Amino acid sequence: MAQSQISSKAVQHLSDSYEQIGLEASDIENVIVDHAYTDDKGISFIYLVQTHEGVPVYNAIMTIAISKKGKVMTTANRFIHDLKSKVASTDTNVSAVEAIQNVAKHFNIETTVSALRTDNKTGVSYFSANELAISEIPVSFKYEADAEGKLHKAYDLSIDMKENADYWSVRVDAQTGNILSKNNWTVYCNHDHNKMSISDHSCKTDFIQHTNARHNSAVLGDGASYRVYPFPAESPLQSDPVLLVDPSDAEASPLGWHDTDGMDGAEYTITRGNNVHAYIDSLSNNNSVGGEPEGGENLVFDFTHDQSNEPNKNTEAAQVNLFYANNFLHDFTYNLGFNEVAGNFQANNYSGEGNDSDYVRAEAIDGSGVNNANFSTPPDGGS
Template identity: 30%
Template sequence: MVLSSKLLSSVLLAVTYASLSAAFVANGVPNHSTHRTRHISRELKLETFHPATTYETFGHGLASDVSLDSRAPKDLNSTAIAFVKSRLGLEDGKVAYRSGFTDNNQKFAYVRQNHNGIPFINAVANIAWKDDKVVSFGSSFVKPTTIASSKATVSASSLISKVEEAFDATYNGWPTTTQYLVKADGSAALVHTIQVQNEAVNSWFEVYVDAHSGEIVSVTDFVAEATYKVLPITKRAPTEGLQVLVDPQDTVASPAGWHTAGTTSYTTTQGNNVIAYKTSLTGTTAQSATGLVFNYTYDDTLAPTVTANLNAARVNAFYLINTVHDLAYRYGFTEASYNFQVDNGSNGGKGADPVRISVQDSGGTNNANFATPADGQPGTCRMYVWTYTSVRRDGALENDIVVHEMTHGITNRLTGGGTGSCLQTTEAGGMGEGWSDALAEWTEQKSATITDYVLGDYVTDDAAGIRNYPYSTSTTTNPLKYSSVKTLTEVHNIGEVWANILHNVYAALVGKYGFSATAKTNPDGTEGNIVYLHLFIDALKLQPCNPTMVTARDAWIQADVNRYAGANKCLLWKAFASRGLGTAAASYVDSALVPSGC
């Protein structure tokens, strides 16, 4: 979500899985890391709960003599289960493998707690290996005080109408499942999972209903609210000038180009990675001349809805989502790691899930959003018209807004192994907003000169943009630091803290290693912006479900060990510590400490 904010120390794991008492925060510290309040309607408010996550990183990896299960043979399934059982002291049948993938010399596995053959929704773990040694392990496994019978007494089909009414939405036909859900009181409920959507208001929920009592107990919200002739991705707004780009696709990431999906080719704003439309999926923009020429000029002195402007908006949206798909692919957001494509070929993951981007969506104004369901279901981005100017402006023509939204899809898919449901706590949701701002900033950097960054200034016609402060290395310009989170409750405000921390990490890396102008298509360089985006993407794969800023920081440090043998350890620690995320940072208390030797 790109909504205007103005409008509105790792814990070492025990050998047994955690008691639920660890999930609650005392002494007035907000429980952003385990809870989030969802206001579904005036009548329905749900306090969603996610058990506290513990997270370990192991530098160059657990030595093979620590445990035979720390190694990763070809059978990732059994190895992941064996490692978690050994690490947490669990019996057979208590761990279920969900998914995993291999990326060069790294392997990633995602598992769930299990009882009587039924997996838990929110008690999960993730393991990463490098060179067949475990390098990180995150877990929210719990020991429930009570656990419901595994045989449902109320059918899922009998509950669909109740869920539809409560959420003012319609069951979307996605198969229902039965799973366990850990509740904040320590019990484990057996629940049916039912997906409902309301296209008119762009709501998309996975609802968890007690399979014995029929009570709605929790929810996952898939929507991250917000926030040819095109505006090149390095630019922010039409004031910088549209350009005609010839063959901008990256054929490494999109080998069949942008207009072919499987055996079907299109001459519209539709292809393997994205379909850009208005009102309905058939409302695409056709080529303006044969040979896939899309040459439409945008005139912001005219209403966004005039035909030429609408066509230009769809073309720009199509170009941007494809470009972010391609650059993210280069850095590791591939089919196997749960990206968005109609046809995955033989490269792993689930297909049939391109991004659908609705331009000038009628569901709202002055905003944008992105719904990220699990791998295999299309992501949906909605771009709205903004009303702050006398002639309204189109969010699809401010590049940072579109990139911000697409990044929600990336972070929600890479965190937790493709579920789309691992950035659901208040803190993790806020960090999602921060990552989205940070990648938008990355795409618009043009040189090694580090300048303050403002987002959303075109659609609002306000030089200050839509955030409270510019992102800056200056504590005078932007005073936000880790401890600021303690007084914040709104996810965009929390996201500003994380985005500004990442701005300082970016500045440190580019300041040391320089800038590559070809970073979007060549990830093999040693320049600072390339190093930054590698660590950005790598850390998402490593971090646990519902991360905190502390565990996400640790994932960045571990990602540097995995990819660069820890060459940037001190630089990263100093950058994080400069905004309060030093080694002793915890419970929103700042730390400027860095490891010995730094």
């Protein structure tokens, strides 16, 4: 079935069964098909969004799974019952610029906000606030619930913070300018000195089997080699460094880890490619300080890690291992279903499905701290 047919089937299923899941007819008016895709097993996933007067309701999502034969398998519902009775305000008394400035004040930051452009197709407007965010701030309207469950028309903002690794998703009341809700797309992990975690053994077995499958593949990538601590090792305490040759997965990264244009031949000979750009961010500004390890024409990244040295003396090895680890996880999860159409992280989606331009920016020796890690996951297409 074509995606349009699948989406139509999902909407029809909702029309036929809304009473069974505790909704009113008015609750499903003008439902939006936000996203739909079919996995490699033929199961289609359709994500519907509830709206009020054409404006999406934040997190009011329904997911419908349809089998290869066209049968509805499951429905996960987060629509709001009797939506219209819960709408408290529809007015827009605050501008988008004022909304951003209010968020900046919330974080104790003074900034100048400038309007950049509006995408007429999506209705999303973009702003700059250089003291607040390191990238453009997209703004659109949503309805958001307050603590009492009342819905307010709000500005929905995404802010990649300049002063730290936080990536905030924020709703600002369009009538009062108050912040209704916020959540951080960045997850942090901090480790005490001399402490480490041990992964589940079944997961390690999966890693080993996947590694063996890749190395036995008859399809080669770009012939690159990397001296790393290979999975399932979690640290230098669990393995000696090994020079892996062509570890990319033939299905997940068919042209190796240094391609970006979808044609044979590497675009980069440093630790950068379609899935990952690994670099040093010692200035903690989410940018490379330059000087990424160079693999040359043959893509040989053979850099020794000396455990007796401080981290700043092992920068090449650190970046190579980080590049390897992130690419490995890209390939590993790709084969578990986290592929292009499912919203994975790639600069170029070779299949043409899903949103690209969202490769992982992997930062080694980050100047924000030590013995830590963080990872930000904005919506598909954001890096």
